[in-house]
Amino acid sequence: MTKRFTKERREHIHDLILERKRVTVKQLSEELDVSEVTLRTDLKEMEKEGLLTRTHGGAIMKEPTTPTGSFKKRSETNLKEKQIMLSAPSHSLKIRAVFYLMPVQRR
CATH class of the missing domain: 1.10.10.10 (Winged helix-like DNA-binding domain superfamily/Winged helix DNA-binding domain)
Structure with missing residues (x-):
């Protein structure tokens, strides 16, 4: 070789x-x-x-990660806050507001 x-x-x-x-x-x-x-x-x-x-x-x-940690870990943090944001009426959001939401795993 x-x-x-x-x-x-x-x-x-x-x-x-x-x-x-x-x-x-x-x-x-x-x-x-x-x-x-x-x-x-x-x-x-x-x-x-x-x-x-x-x-x-x-x-x-190596387990794939992102700069902020693994997807599994991020998807399990701040669940309550994410659910509250998703349940807010869409008309209360400002037109030019941009939100980045991580998918929430339903159990």
Whole structure:
């Protein structure tokens, strides 16, 4: 196998994690013909960049989040306030007012 530059190797690791959802250092070492020490360094740096979550012996795909947190978490916060805003009569809103509402999950 042709040796890759660090950036190329990390992009390949990221692609594998997206595809498989999880990888082990041992698997990566065998597939990429790179030492486990090098791969641990790669995974550590990739975790710092927010690309994955390291686990004992490997890594898993990072849960998608937005700048304000995961959708599940945001959808469960301030439920009462969101419901009050949704129940307000539309004629009481100013014409040029803009509201950004997150979907409320009904139970």
